[in-house]
Amino acid sequence: MSAATAESLQAEVDRLRLELQTLKSKQGVEKVSIGNYLLTRLAQLGVKSMFGVPGDFNLGFLDLVEDHPDIEWIGNCNELNAAYAADGYARVKNNSLGVITTTFGVGELSATNGIAGAFSEMVPVLHIAGVPSTIQQKHRPLLHHTLGDGRYGAYAEISKQITCHTAWLSNVDTAAQQIDEAITQCLTKARPVYLTLPTDFVQQKVSSERLHIPLARIVIQNEPQTEEYVVDQIEQRVKEVDGDVVVLVDACVVRYDVKAELMAFLEATGFPVYAAPMGKSAIDETWKRYGGIYVGSITDPVIKENVEKAKLIISVGSLKSDFNSGNFSYNIPTRRHIELHSDHVQVAYAIYKDIGFKHLLPKLTERLQQFYPTASKIPVVPFEAKPPKGTTAIITQRYFWPRMASYFRSGDVIVTETGTANFGILDVPLPPKSTLVSQILWGSIGWSVGAALGVAIAAKELGLPRTILFVGDGSLQLTVQEISPMIRLGLKPIIFLLNNHGYVIERTIHGKHRKYNDIADWKWNQLLDTLGDRKTETKSYTITTPKELESLLTDKEFLSNKTITLVEIIMDRLDAPRLLEDQVAIAEKMAAQAAQAAK
Structure with missing residues (x-):
C-alpha cells in the first residue's frame, strides 16, 4: 500500500x-x-x-x-x-x-x-x-x-x-x-x-x-478496475514509442500536493522533465533530468525542440491559461499527449473521470520504471542562466534576471509580481528547495506585496531563510501599505523594486507613450522610513548601473540580511523581458489573423 x-x-x-x-x-x-x-x-x-x-x-x-x-x-x-x-x-x-x-x-x-x-x-x-x-x-x-x-x-x-x-x-x-x-x-x-x-x-x-478527530484533505479513491485499465493504456502508449517520453509539470502538482509522488516517478523512470510557468519550482531545478520552462511557441528554441520532438508527452497538473501556455500555442498534438489531473486522466482522446493523479502516480511509477535504461539516455540540456554578451551602461531586463541567478540560495522563497517580474524570472534557474510564488492566471497587480507579507510569515514559521520580492513601481503603489506590518512584525524580506517609471507590462501590450501608463515617481529610498515604526532598522539602496548592482550583490552587509531591505533598480521605461515581448507579439499576430479571417 x-x-x-x-x-x-x-x-x-x-x-x-x-x-x-x-x-x-x-x-x-x-x-x-x-x-x-x-x-x-x-x-x-x-x-x-x-x-x-x-x-x-x-x-x-x-x-x-x-x-x-x-x-x-x-x-x-x-x-x-x-x-x-x-x-x-x-x-x-x-x-x-x-x-x-x-x-x-x-x-x-x-x-x-x-x-x-x-x-x-x-x-x-x-x-x-x-x-x-x-x-x-x-x-x-x-x-x-x-x-x-x-x-x-x-x-x-x-x-x-x-x-x-x-x-x-x-x-x-x-x-x-x-x-x-x-x-x-x-x-x-x-x-x-x-x-x-x-x-x-x-x-x-x-x-x-x-x-x-482530525480534519484532512479528502483524496478520491480511484475505482480499481478503471485505474488498472488506465495504467495499462499508458504503459502501452509508452511501449509504442520505446520510452521516448517527456514529462511536463504544472501548477496543480503543487496545489494538490503530489510533489513527492511526482519526484519518485521521475527518479524511477528517468524521463526528462520540463515545467510550465505556473509549475516553476514544483521540480528541483538542479535535478539532472530537468530541462527548463516550456511556454509553447515562445519557448527558448532548444527547450522547445526537446519537448515537442518527444513522441509522447505526459502532462501532470496542466493548466493551459494564456500566459501559462504562450497564448495557447502548445505544439503538442492530442494523439501524443497524456494528461494527469487531480480528478481525471486523458489518454489521447479518451477521458477517464474520477481517476486522480495522487494514487495513480505510484502505480505508474511501478509499471513504467522498466523504461529507465532507455529514457535516462534521452539528452537533457541543463537549465542554466544565460547572461547577454557584452556590457551596457544601464540595467536591462536581459542582464538583470540572469545575474540574479547566482544571488539566490537554497531554501529561498521568491515572490514575483504580475508584470515584468513574472516573465523575467522564468529564464532564471532556482536553487534546490527554493519556492517561487507568483500569480499568473488571476494577474492582479499589487498582489505580490500583500502576498509577500503572508509568505514571509509562513517562511519564518517554517524556518526558511529568506523571502525575496520582485515588484514594479506601478504595482507597489497599489498595495504599498503592507510593508508597514512587515516592519512592525520584524520581518526581513528583501524587496527588489523595478523602477521603470510606470506600467511597463501595459506599455508593452499597448500605449507605449500614453499618459495612462505613467505614475508619480516616489522617493523610494525614503519609503521604509515613512512606513516604519521609528525604532526598527531598515536599509534602502538605489542602483542605476550594472557595476553598482555587482557591488551590492557581493556586499557582506547586504548579504547578511539583518533587516528589511529595499533595493530600487532603475530601468528604462520601455525595456521588457524577452518572454513578455514574445507573448505580446504572438497575441498581436493571432489577433491580426482573427481580424483577417472575420473579413
Missing part, C-alpha cells in the same frame, strides 16, 4: 467517525465556545497566523484570537491586502490554509478581489466574516454596513461566485459540523471557502468531542 493510499484511507476513516459523532444524541459533556472550536481546528492544521482588519462585527472573535496561545493576529492595512496575505501564506504552508477575518459588508467586499484570485489560482483560503447576530438577521433592522434594503444575505450570495463552499452559521447544534465541513472543503478542493460567524455565536458552547 502506497503512502498516499494509506493517508487517504485514514482520512476516510476520520470522516466517517465525524459523521457518526454528528448522529450521536449526546456528544459528551466537555464544552467549548464556537469561536474557540474554530480556532482549535485551525491550530490543528498548522495555522499560526490570521490576517484581516478589525470591525465591530468581528471584535468579540478577535478577543479569542488575540488570547489564543498558538495563533497570532496579523493586523493588515486593508482587507484586500489581508486576502493577498492569506493567499501567500497558504501557498507556502503545505497541507494547511490561509485565513482572513473581516467584518460584515464593507470588510468582506473589500477582500473580494483577493478571494477571487485565490479561487482562480486554486489556493485554500478560509474567509471568516463576522456578521450581525442571529436575532438581527431575523428582524433585519437598518444596520450600518447593510445595503439598506434588509438583504443580510447579499454578501454571501456574492461570495458563492468566488468560493467552492459557503457556510452560514445559524444553528448552534450544527455549528461544529458546518465548521468542519467548510475547512475540509477548503483543503480538499484547494479553493477559498466563506464562513459566517454571528456575533452571538462566538461564545455559544458546543461539544468538544469532534475535536478529537
Whole structure:
C-alpha cells in the first residue's frame, strides 16, 4: 500500500467517525465556545497566523484570537491586502490554509478581489466574516454596513461566485459540523471557502468531542478496475514509442500536493522533465533530468525542440491559461499527449473521470520504471542562466534576471509580481528547495506585496531563510501599505523594486507613450522610513548601473540580511523581458489573423 493510499484511507476513516459523532444524541459533556472550536481546528492544521482588519462585527472573535496561545493576529492595512496575505501564506504552508477575518459588508467586499484570485489560482483560503447576530438577521433592522434594503444575505450570495463552499452559521447544534465541513472543503478542493460567524455565536458552547478527530484533505479513491485499465493504456502508449517520453509539470502538482509522488516517478523512470510557468519550482531545478520552462511557441528554441520532438508527452497538473501556455500555442498534438489531473486522466482522446493523479502516480511509477535504461539516455540540456554578451551602461531586463541567478540560495522563497517580474524570472534557474510564488492566471497587480507579507510569515514559521520580492513601481503603489506590518512584525524580506517609471507590462501590450501608463515617481529610498515604526532598522539602496548592482550583490552587509531591505533598480521605461515581448507579439499576430479571417 502506497503512502498516499494509506493517508487517504485514514482520512476516510476520520470522516466517517465525524459523521457518526454528528448522529450521536449526546456528544459528551466537555464544552467549548464556537469561536474557540474554530480556532482549535485551525491550530490543528498548522495555522499560526490570521490576517484581516478589525470591525465591530468581528471584535468579540478577535478577543479569542488575540488570547489564543498558538495563533497570532496579523493586523493588515486593508482587507484586500489581508486576502493577498492569506493567499501567500497558504501557498507556502503545505497541507494547511490561509485565513482572513473581516467584518460584515464593507470588510468582506473589500477582500473580494483577493478571494477571487485565490479561487482562480486554486489556493485554500478560509474567509471568516463576522456578521450581525442571529436575532438581527431575523428582524433585519437598518444596520450600518447593510445595503439598506434588509438583504443580510447579499454578501454571501456574492461570495458563492468566488468560493467552492459557503457556510452560514445559524444553528448552534450544527455549528461544529458546518465548521468542519467548510475547512475540509477548503483543503480538499484547494479553493477559498466563506464562513459566517454571528456575533452571538462566538461564545455559544458546543461539544468538544469532534475535536478529537482530525480534519484532512479528502483524496478520491480511484475505482480499481478503471485505474488498472488506465495504467495499462499508458504503459502501452509508452511501449509504442520505446520510452521516448517527456514529462511536463504544472501548477496543480503543487496545489494538490503530489510533489513527492511526482519526484519518485521521475527518479524511477528517468524521463526528462520540463515545467510550465505556473509549475516553476514544483521540480528541483538542479535535478539532472530537468530541462527548463516550456511556454509553447515562445519557448527558448532548444527547450522547445526537446519537448515537442518527444513522441509522447505526459502532462501532470496542466493548466493551459494564456500566459501559462504562450497564448495557447502548445505544439503538442492530442494523439501524443497524456494528461494527469487531480480528478481525471486523458489518454489521447479518451477521458477517464474520477481517476486522480495522487494514487495513480505510484502505480505508474511501478509499471513504467522498466523504461529507465532507455529514457535516462534521452539528452537533457541543463537549465542554466544565460547572461547577454557584452556590457551596457544601464540595467536591462536581459542582464538583470540572469545575474540574479547566482544571488539566490537554497531554501529561498521568491515572490514575483504580475508584470515584468513574472516573465523575467522564468529564464532564471532556482536553487534546490527554493519556492517561487507568483500569480499568473488571476494577474492582479499589487498582489505580490500583500502576498509577500503572508509568505514571509509562513517562511519564518517554517524556518526558511529568506523571502525575496520582485515588484514594479506601478504595482507597489497599489498595495504599498503592507510593508508597514512587515516592519512592525520584524520581518526581513528583501524587496527588489523595478523602477521603470510606470506600467511597463501595459506599455508593452499597448500605449507605449500614453499618459495612462505613467505614475508619480516616489522617493523610494525614503519609503521604509515613512512606513516604519521609528525604532526598527531598515536599509534602502538605489542602483542605476550594472557595476553598482555587482557591488551590492557581493556586499557582506547586504548579504547578511539583518533587516528589511529595499533595493530600487532603475530601468528604462520601455525595456521588457524577452518572454513578455514574445507573448505580446504572438497575441498581436493571432489577433491580426482573427481580424483577417472575420473579413
